[in-house]
Amino acid sequence: MNDVKIKVCGMTSLKQVQELALIGVDYAGFIFYEKSPRHLGNKIAASDLKYFSDIKKVGVFVNESKEKIIRTIDEYGLDAVQLHGDETPELCESLKDTITVIKAFRVTGDEDLVNMLQPYEDSVDYFLFDTKAKEYGGTGKKFDWSVLEKISINKPYFLSGGIGINDIEQVKLFTSANNVFAVDVNSKFETEPGVKEIFPLKEFVAQIRG
Numbered sequence: 001m002n003d004v005k006i007k008v009c010g011m012t013s014l015k016q017v018q019e020l021a022l023i024g025v026d027y028a029g030f031i032f033y034e035k036s037p038r039h040l041g042n043k044i045a046a047s048d049l050k051y052f053s054d055i056k057k058v059g060v061f062v063n064e065s066k067e068k069i070i071r072t073i074d075e076y077g078l079d080a081v082q083l084h085g086d087e088t089p090e091l092c093e094s095l096k097d098t099i100t101v102i103k104a105f106r107v108t109g110d111e112d113l114v115n116m117l118q119p120y121e122d123s124v125d126y127f128l129f130d131t132k133a134k135e136y137g138g139t140g141k142k143f144d145w146s147v148l149e150k151i152s153i154n155k156p157y158f159l160s161g162g163i164g165i166n167d168i169e170q171v172k173l174f175t176s177a178n179n180v181f182a183v184d185v186n187s188k189f190e191t192e193p194g195v196k197e198i199f200p201l202k203e204f205v206a207q208i209r210g
């Protein structure tokens, strides 16, 4: 049995969040970035999410102020924050006493990952690797995961970026050989931004775990 965690990001309906919990998804992601087509806005009331504890709730932020992040953690009862922009190690560290911090790094394959990660090593709980594109996230594009195998990453991480139902075997192989804490899926399981396809997600969870 593979004990890698599964996160489904970009949730905009409470019913679908409840369904994720029922099919064994570990983390549900909520986008608090206004420019995203998956921006949560007022699609789920903060009070409804705050007391829903059958799944871990991750708030996704892009270059947001510390004050707004802290307010949102409290309003929505978040369990973790995913910082998906150009947040500094200092901001990450200052939040880490309050909440689990996941720092996203957007990868092309050309960057010096060792130097990018080093300043964050003591300031965050998890790294997350996503594909670098014009948009900050939710691109549906994969990057070359082998760049992660070429360096030593001393922190468990979320593997992200365009992962879909056809990637199950590749994900299983990669997660069993590397320090992957969780697999993060999003746009490849949508009928439209923010609306997930639960049946393929159920199949994905079963096969990754199986």
Ligand SMILES: O=C(O)c1ccccc1N[C@@H]1O[C@H](COP(=O)(O)O)[C@@H](O)[C@H]1O
Pocket: 009, 010, 029, 031, 033, 036, 037, 038, 060, 062, 082, 084, 128, 130, 136, 137, 138, 139, 140, 141, 160, 161, 162, 163, 184, 185, 186, 187, 188
């Ligand atoms: O999904 C978004 O719209 C989004 C916007 C801004 C920052 C992050 C966002 N989503 C994150 O994107 C990755 C990968 O998504 P995909 O599988 O390529 O669609 C995932 O970590 C989401 O948390």
